[in-house]
Amino acid sequence: MAVSANRLELLQIADAVAREKSIDKSIVIAAMADAIQKAARARYGQETNIRADINPHTGEMKLQRLMQVVEQVEDYDKEVALLTARERNPDAQVGDFLAEILPPMEFGRIAAQSAKQVIVQKVREAERDRQFDEYKDRIGEIVNGTVKRVEYGNVIVDLGRGEAIIRRDELIPRENYKYGDRVRAYVYDVRREQRGPQIFMSRTHPQFMAKLFTMEVPEIYEGIIEIKSVARDPGSRAKIAVISRDSSIDPVGACVGMRGSRVQAVVGELQGEKIDIIPWSGEAASFIVNALQPAEVAKVVLDEDAERIEVVVPNDQLSLAIGRRGQNVRLASQLTGWDIDIMTEQEESERRQKEFVERSNLFMDALNVDEMVGQVLASEGFTTVEEVAYVEQDEIASIDGFDEDTASEIQERAKEFLDRIETEQDEKRTALGVSDELRQIDGITTAMMVTLGEDGVKTIEDFAGYAVDDLTGWKERKDGETKFFPGVLASFNITRGDAEAMIVDARRKAGWISEDEVEASDEEAETASA
Incomplete structure (x- = not known):
């Protein structure tokens, strides 16, 4: 035809x-x-x-x-x-x-x-x-393009078969691009929008540096070395944690390369950004000590529940550990996921002395004992009157200078003090109108009930409306700094697990959820942890 x-x-x-x-x-x-x-x-x-x-x-x-x-x-x-x-x-x-x-x-x-x-x-x-279909599958990759135009500091990049944008805050500080320049960046998002698919690229994203190392270090590409975490202060300094799956290969040395050739290739792409390559460790204390390099660390104290760590450094190492404008400790915190408090050996000694004096005074006032007895109890590691009241009597009697009669008298005074405090707290609770039914919730004390009453919570139903963060507190990261907002019961040092158990118990007693739903939730949690 x-x-x-x-x-x-x-x-x-x-x-x-x-x-x-x-x-x-x-x-x-x-x-x-x-x-x-x-x-x-x-x-x-x-x-x-x-x-x-x-x-x-x-x-x-x-x-x-x-x-x-x-x-x-x-x-x-x-x-x-x-x-x-x-x-x-x-x-x-x-x-x-x-x-x-x-x-x-x-x-x-x-x-x-x-x-x-x-x-x-x-x-x-x-x-x-x-x-959209082509680039949505390329999220997490580094792509090359040519600068098409610059609008209000934002760089529009021609990718050949598409157009992407690097926003001003996604550019390394002091970087300037003009029409026709070649640019390499990390694709972190692709969205459908009214005017068509928008491809967002970044040169400040932590994974941009990780991908550059993957391109420069064959052992990372092959999976022998793994990048565990990255923290960056774009254009200034960065830390990257690596671990080797082959004990015969040094992960730090492999990333540095012969005469620093590999790391220098990455540094050149990042406009001279200084990079600390840190060996990763499963032990939080060791990892944090490594992350604070080049500073030397004398001692660390971990609080796993609050994910905070106190790091003690020699007096002459304080400025190095903190870094310029707090950069070193901030990057170490981002790299490890822990909040890090740094203090000198002198500051730690002064704090320990202050705590010792406070505990001694507490025992002197609560137990009506002289200074020597208060100091002895504090030096033996007792921190609260509750510990003194309910510890095995033999433990107090075994202290030098104490006998069974002394131990018995101290414990009697401790229990009398706690009973008096409990009575006072219960009177406050009643005055605040807090219902006695709150005692039915596992883990709730009279002191907690007073604090809850001051927050306007009077009944089990009121308590059931809480979220875990409302009780324990929450963290917000802004401008590279983590700020902690205390919860209603933060002063009682309850864990998130305890807070969740209290809320679930309250909701069950209030009739918001059934016993079957609680059991199903527990089974899911066990399955997930397994």
């Missing part, structure tokens, strides 16, 4: 557009068919059901009017009666469509313009879908 020049031209146009926009040719042909349908409706009436088909091999165009077969005709523009339809097709059934071939039509100027708009719109949508 001979193909006319017009048909050949139609296929050539579709082929050219598909190649230029990197989309499937069938999408362009479908867009042309939609455009022809729209133009045909403008001529035959918008209420008419018209379908246009274009043969992708020959370019032949077929225009049809579709009529649905019905028992009773209500819309004569779209429907045909079953009896009438069977005159044309004896096998016609209700619900079928009869196709009536329409004669070829000439496009007027307005119809042609309208058709062009439909094609352009469909092709643009297809191009956006192709771009």
Whole structure:
């Protein structure tokens, strides 16, 4: 069958557009068919059901009017009666469509313009879908591009088959780009938006540095060395923690390279950013000591529940440990995920002495004993009156200078003091209107009930409305600094697990959740931990 020049031209146009926009040719042909349908409706009436088909091999165009077969005709523009339809097709059934071939039509100027708009719109949508599908799978990769333009400090990058943006705050400080510059960055997000897919790139993202090391260090690419965490102060300094799965390979040495060749390649890409390569350790204390390099650490004290660590350094190492404007300790904190408090040996000694004096005074006041007895109890490691009251009597009697009678007398005085405090707290609780039913919640003390009453909580239902953070407190990181916001019961040093158990118990007693739901939740938690 001979193909006319017009048909050949139609296929050539579709082929050219598909190649230029990197989309499937069938999408362009479908867009042309939609455009022809729209133009045909403008001529035959918008209420008419018209379908246009274009043969992708020959370019032949077929225009049809579709009529649905019905028992009773209500819309004569779209429907045909079953009896009438069977005159044309004896096998016609209700619900079928009869196709009536329409004669070829000439496009007027307005119809042609309208058709062009439909094609352009469909092709643009297809191009956006192709771009989104291509780059959504490249999140987490480094891509190269050319600077297309700079708008208000934001760099628009031409990726060849797409366009990306590096926002001003995602550029390394003091970096300046101009039209035509080559740029390499990390794709961290791809979103569908009104104006099309938006590709967001970054040169300050911690993973940008990790990916650069992956490209420079074959052992990381092959999985022999693993990057465990990264912390960056873009353009200034960074820390990266690495571990080797092969004991014969030094992870730090492999990342540094011969004469520093590998790390210098990364430093050059990051505009001279100084990089500390830290050996990762599963022991938090060892890891934190490593992360604070180049400072020397004398002692560490961990508080695992609060994820805080106190680091004691020699007096001459304090400024090195903290770093310029707190940079070293801030990066170490980001790298390890722990809040780090740094103090000198002198500051620690002064603090320990202060705590010793406070505990001695506590025992002197509470137990009505002299200074020597108070100091002895404090030096033996007792921190609260509760410990003194309920520890085994033999433990107190075994202290030098004490006997069983002395131990018994001290414990009696401790219990009397606690009873007096309990009575005072219960009076406060009653005055605040806190219901006695709160005692039913496991772990709640009278002192806690007073604190809860001061926060406006009076009943089990009130308590059930708490979240864990409301009780223990929460952290927020801003500008590289972590700030702690104390919860209602933060002063009682309860763990998040204890707080969660209290809230669940309150909700169960308030009838908000059933016993089965609690058990199911516990099973899920056990499965997840396993």
